[in-house]
Amino acid sequence: MSREGRLTICQISDIHCGSPYFIPDLLERSILEINDIEPTAVVISGDLTDAGYRQDFETSAEYVSRFHCENVMVIPGNHDSRNVGYIHFERLFGERFSVIDFDEAIMVGVDSSEPDLNDGRIGREHYDFIRQAFTDAGEKLKIFVVHHHLMPIPGTGRERNIIFDAGDVLELLAEVGVDLVLSGHKHVPYSWKLENMFLVNAGTASTTRLRGNTRPCYNIIEIEDERVRVYRKYPFKERELTVDFNAATSEYSRYEEKVDSDLPDGPVSGSTPAATGTGDSEES
Numbered sequence: 001m002s003r004e005g006r007l008t009i010c011q012i013s014d015i016h017c018g019s020p021y022f023i024p025d026l027l028e029r030s031i032l033e034i035n036d037i038e039p040t041a042v043v044i045s046g047d048l049t050d051a052g053y054r055q056d057f058e059t060s061a062e063y064v065s066r067f068h069c070e071n072v073m074v075i076p077g078n079h080d081s082r083n084v085g086y087i088h089f090e091r092l093f094g095e096r097f098s099v100i101d102f103d104e105a106i107m108v109g110v111d112s113s114e115p116d117l118n119d120g121r122i123g124r125e126h127y128d129f130i131r132q133a134f135t136d137a138g139e140k141l142k143i144f145v146v147h148h149h150l151m152p153i154p155g156t157g158r159e160r161n162i163i164f165d166a167g168d169v170l171e172l173l174a175e176v177g178v179d180l181v182l183s184g185h186k187h188v189p190y191s192w193k194l195e196n197m198f199l200v201n202a203g204t205a206s207t208t209r210l211r212g213n214t215r216p217c218y219n220i221i222e223i224e225d226e227r228v229r230v231y232r233k234y235p236f237k238e239r240e241l242t243v244d245f246n247a248a249t250s251e252y253s254r255y256e257e258k259v260d261s262d263l264p265d266g267p268v269s270g271s272t273p274a275a276t277g278t279g280d281s282e283e284s
């Protein structure tokens with residue numbers, strides 16, 4: 001339950017247990033920091049593993065069990081659905097689609113992954129579930145959680161993995177009055193405002209699978225009455241406010257700086273930068 005009408009949600013994403021780029025210290029520190037905050041809920045928005053293997057899922061489940069929080073939402077990412085990993089996901093974390101209902105807010109999480117594909121899709125067969133959950137929530141603050149991003153993220157090279165039905169999903173979310181969308185996947189933290197929604201993308205919390213000059217981080221979302229503040233927290237380091245909005249009045253501030261590209265320092269006039277991107281096997 002929330003304390004005195006105030007909710008704190010920590011969103012951690014793309015921890016990638018089993019990856020050679022996984023840094024245990026970063027995840028352990030993030031968990032300690034999050035437990036210190038005593039959040040109302042913890043969201044782990046996919047890519048808990050690097051390849052969906054049993055041992056990596058078990059490692060990730062052990063880490064997730066360290067959160068001292070009674071409301072933990074876990075959804076799979078594309079890496080978790082490799083090698084039939086969704087079997088282990090369901091055994092260790094339960095349903096791939098889930099809802100957490102608070103007095104002041106509702107959080108709906110969905111699985112956008114497809115077996116052995118990096119591309120994402122939610123699918124029309126799940127729209128009724130999403131619509132019903134948010135419609136039943138009335139005036140509560142509405143939060144949607146999905147691994148793949150619904151809009152392109154700057155500083156991520158060639159765009160490949162917006163979910164196939166992003167247009168239809170965005171229309172549905174706007175129609176039912178969603179306030180906040182929490183995603184991951186690209187390992188680049190960023191936020192967009194679209195209609196009355198804020199689309200907040202988390203970085204990777206515990207890997208050096210980073211693009212450009214981005215750093216490992218996770219999100220802290222503080223909700224008090226109608227006011228929502230999203231902070232980006234760097235493990236061991238500072239936190240910074242990225243979005244501050246009032247869901248009732250639609251007033252907002254957004255503090256996103258231009259995402260660093262992979263361009264080298266120094267003058268680049270007269271040259272055309274090469275396209276950036278990684279091979280498909282490294283797809284976020």
Ligand SMILES: [Fe+2]
Binds near residue numbers: 047077079
């Ligand atoms: Fe991903």
Ligand SMILES: [Fe+2]
Binds near residue numbers: 014047185186187284
């Ligand atoms: Fe990832």
